[in-house]
Amino acid sequence: MPVAIELAGESLVLFRDRTGAIAALLDRCPHRGAALSLGTVTESGCLECPYHGWQFASDGACTRVPLNALNDNQRSQLSAVCFPTKIIAGLVWVFTGTEDVPELHLPLSLLEDSDRYVIVHEAWNAHWTRAVENSLDYPHVPFVHQNSFGRELNAVAQTDVIAQVNVKAIPNGMTVRNRLNTFPSGIEFDWHQPNCVVIKFDLVGMPVRSHLFAIPINARQTRFMQVILPYLGMDQTSFDIVQFTAPVAEDRIVIESQIGEVPNTTDECNVPTDEPSLRFRRWYYRVVKRQLPSEVTVIEDVARLSR
Ligand code: FES
Ligand SMILES: [Fe+2]
Known part of the structure; x- marks a missing residue:
């Protein structure tokens, strides 16, 4: 068929x-x-x-x-x-392009663990760049996800705690380390150009990898796909897939409220925790749109200025 x-x-x-x-x-x-x-x-x-x-x-x-x-x-x-x-x-x-087929730069974890993952996907009324940016964004967690996995972070975010978001370039992407200044451990995201973000976290001390793909359907719609790799040896029958996939519905409401593709770097207000998003936007405008990214002003927070 x-x-x-x-x-x-x-x-x-x-x-x-x-x-x-x-x-x-x-x-x-x-x-x-x-x-x-x-x-x-x-x-x-x-x-x-x-x-x-x-x-x-x-x-x-x-x-x-x-x-x-x-x-x-x-x-x-x-x-x-x-x-x-x-x-x-x-x-x-x-590959829908007209040039030579490029090498695929997939996260290695996806290639290695192909026989034991769970895939969930749905179509969103949003541009794919908005979905990638959301996947790279830590400060939305206490607000968008305040009724799910961001509940505890929401209480913390009501204090004057500061999020430290560090970005490091990796081949064809970046690693983003997110932590709070009051808490030693954090969560890490890897971005693989153009549209894959791997969320790396531990569950009962074992690594779980959630691969998020924002696949463009057209300029107005995106297929948002989660490929979740439970850790090796995890009992698949007791793996609560809903626990990992349901909060994405919370993202969807906000992402669908944004209009069109991500704007260029100077077109919105930015703060230090927006660094991953700004890096993504710079890459998108330079490589995909073939435009020069504009110089951006980031409002620094007081703590960072005094360091
Ligand atoms: S064979 Fe005539 S339209 Fe396809
Ligand atoms: Fe989210």
């Missing part, structure tokens, strides 16, 4: 060829533009258009045009648009 998806503003159709490999084509027939996802997969593993029955192989090559006597050379000019796919850790990765 072909499956229609929307990814980064493109309508795609996914199907399995005869070898079981997953193919991704533009969901638009090169003949008269019908949606190929309304068609069927033939016994030979080609995708047949629902309109005039043209057939396409997994690389987009046109393999049959009914009612016309065309030779191979003529058919070779009738290809559908094909996108490269790769299956890593049980997930299908599709």
Whole structure:
């Protein structure tokens, strides 16, 4: 069965060829533009258009045009648009760009632990950059999550405690260390360009890794996906997945209230704990938007100035 998806503003159709490999084509027939996802997969593993029955192989090559006597050379000019796919850790990765397929820089933990994770995802009415920024943001926890895992932090945030957010560059991303000046331990986030944030925390002394992906559906919608790696040896049947995934609904309400993509670095007010967000915005405007990031003014807090 072909499956229609929307990814980064493109309508795609996914199907399995005869070898079981997953193919991704533009969901638009090169003949008269019908949606190929309304068609069927033939016994030979080609995708047949629902309109005039043209057939396409997994690389987009046109393999049959009914009612016309065309030779191979003529058919070779009738290809559908094909996108490269790769299956890593049980997930299908599709490259929708037009340049050469770049190396994927996935967090190693995801590649190593592919057989024992839990995946939850849903579509948000938000730009993907807002979701990434939220995943990198520590100071929202006591407020957005005051009725779940941020309850204790909410009480602390009512005092004059100061959050210390330290950012360190790592290849293709950054590590963010968050802690309170009154408390020795904290929580760490890794950002992997462009859209993955790994939340690293301990549960009963064992490491749990929550991989958050903000996958652009289009300019207004994002598929927010959580891939959670319980620690090795954790009893999967007693793993309370809801405990980890439910608070994301709290984020969603706030993120959907933000309008459009993240603004450039000078377009909003910033404080020291916004450093991860500012780094992300600088990268987004320089690399993705190909614009120069603007110089930013950060309002320093008194404690930091007096250090
Ligand atoms: S529109 Fe697809 S075969 Fe004609
Ligand atoms: Fe959150």
